[in-house]
Amino acid sequence: MVETETKTRLLPGAARGACASAAGGSLGALVAAALDARAAGAGTYEACLGLIAPLALVVGAGVAAARLVFASGASLAPLALLRSLNARRGPERQAWLGAPPLAALFGLLALVAVSGSAARLFAAEVSGVAAFGWVGLAVLPVLVASAAAVRTLGSALGPRLDERGLSPRVVLLGSVALFGLGLALLVSLGETSGAGGPFRILGVLRRQELDLRAPGLLLLITVGALLVPSPRRAALAGLLALLALAPLGFTGAAARGLGEDAALAIERQAPLSRIALAVLRRISDRDRDGVSAAFAGGDCDDQDxxxxxxxxxxxxxxxxxxxxxxxxxRPEERPRSAAELAAQQGAREHLADDLNVVLVTIDTLRADLGYLGNPRPVSPHLDALAQKSVVFERAYSLASYTGKSMGPLLTGKYSSELEGGFLHFNRYSKRETFVQERLKAAGVYTASVQGYWYFFKDAGFERGFETIDSSAAPKVVSIEGDQTSNSDEQSDAAIRLLGSPELGARRFFMWMHFVDPHAEYAPHPEHDFGPKPRDRYDGEVAFVDHHLGRFLAALEQAPFASRTAIVVTSDHGEAFGEHGMIRHGFELWEELVRVPLIIKVPGATPRRVLARRSAIDLVPTLLDLFKVPFTARSGTDFVSGESLVPDLLRPAAEPDPERPILMDMARGPHNxxxxxxxxxxxxxxxxxxxxxxxxxxxxxxxxxxxxxxxxxxxxxxxxxxxxxxxxxxxxxxxxx
The missing domain is CATH 3.30.1120 (Arylsulfatase, C-terminal domain)
Incomplete structure (x- = not known):
């Protein structure tokens, strides 16, 4: 009988607590939506509120459950708790003395463990629901073990601290301070790349491009759900329930009438609302084609x-x-005229029969170098090469980050045409053929000099190279945010390779990819342009240019220099706040996809090509330079680009024909x-x-x-x- 009465009293109390948590979450959503709308722009507040409202109710439900389990449905009242601590006696006082410092210590250890699991998932390229699931599986045992350790050790530590007359209030505040100090130390002493072991991983929180606004807003909603006290009267509980559900009216309005302009602003600028928008679109997609008719998703027939x-x-x-x-x-396809085909064939015939090619790709290199007007001396050696080369002033990469641009560049296919797996760093199927494989099959000696793991470790880029020198690569692999520099060692390796007997005996293709301009930007005292991110980036570019200059000087002294073509380009650019973003990836703004393209071919007159050209054209260009005809190896083997050789050999008086430029960045786990x-x-x-x-x-x-x-x-x-x-x-x- 007593048990039945307890349950009867508990259930209404649980309901009142749920109403309070839901209302608190919705109040937090009001503030979070205001901050999101400030980021997205004027006129987006109602939409942001409607998008965040369901998320706030989910958070409120979770907080209500936690309050019921751990606090008997009571709300969080920090000041009242602090005032009451010193008055507590016996086992309760000892628990408040022993548990907080241990919770701070084990909390830091748990945070390190969970962060390590998340980092391994990122390296393994797990994303989406699967990532949350795996992180949850990793978090649960860590939390259980930490709670058990705090409970066990706290029962032993509490009495000892009580004997010393310590204040529970001071211990609690000190433990909070200890946790904050420990977290600050782990962040400040860690590596921004996350390398160096588990206790260095939280250094990633210092990365400039890391946007923590969404977790911060989610925390704000959670705090709101915790702080609202449970009402004693049913009428007040009903009022809180109405307050919690009221923002859902804005959700319905957003589902039916969210405008395209507002949706775009939210997608690009609102940290929390854009996540909620993606989730709501996925939930409301009736025909499961990946596009919803609601929330400005754009599906005009959600049944088909x-x-x-x-x-x-x-x-x-x-x-x-x-x-x-x-x-x-129906489009009118215009086949290439006989004159155009004859001109391309004629251009090929003007090339020497014994050309070698050195391909240099430089990671994250923007197009605005010295030869295009940059007043800073960031690229004197590339500028000198440009004076002797054909310069494509408006060249474009195929995507805005390495994993979706370098594979297409070296295969001649767009990223959506490649079997690379649904990964951030694509690993390409053996059904995909890289240009070096085609050249090797034609008898060309192929060599690769690399300083970054992705280009020589089982991603496909290593296929077809007879020699791979990776001596310059760091011994500790960093997925992102490497703070080391190795262009000097990479150039040394390339210079050594120039003296190998194979390069003198056979036609050769050499590829090297310099990675130093990629964040993090390492300082170089000899190339110091200042402390700001763009200054440090320019220093990295100048560092690469200097050591590339050493290689180019050594190449000029080689016996095969007069019959060696040089191609220099980049996989993508870099943003410095031009469109409210830094670094690269995610978007296709000009600063992210405009790249240098310099081609020096013996016998070609130096000039500037103003017509836009694409990196998709490099594979057919390289094949033409070697006079290796394209031969399909299977039904899925093709090349999408068009050779640039006619541009290289076109007389200056003739105009360069324009052609459409497509950038194709296929969906991935993080984009x-x-x-x-x-x-x-x-x-x-x-x-x-x-x-x-x-x-x-x-x-x-x-x-x-x-x-x-x-x-x-x-x-x-x-x-x-x-x-x-x-x-x-x-x-x-x-x-x-």
């Missing part, structure tokens, strides 16, 4: 998986598969899909078929004025993008 903005429209069939508003007309098409001076950027922006690069090279409200322009560019993407041969991707 074949129709969505992600689909490629079939012209002239009377259906609007890509939700552009109309069925595209959404991005595609951009440049046709003429118009640049259209899309994600999963949704328009993200339209810019006139002639009038607006910094991409500050979005023209996507001009529906006629957008329709024309979407039609052109469709014509280009229909020629792609994409591989299947896992569902989003």
């Amino acid at each position: 998986r074949a129709i969505s903005p992600r689909a490629v429209d079939v012209p002239g069939n009377g259906k609007d598969e890509d939700c552009s508003g109309e069925d595209e007309a 959404a899909e991005r595609r951009a098409l440049i046709e003429g001076d118009q640049k259209l950027t899309v994600s999963e078929g949704r328009v993200l922006g339209l810019y006139d690069l002639a009038q607006d090279p910094a991409e500050k004025t979005d023209l996507s409200r001009d529906k006629a322009r957008v329709a024309l560019m979407r039609e052109k993008l469709g014509a280009v993407t229909r020629r792609l041969r994409p591989v299947p991707m896992p569902p989003p």
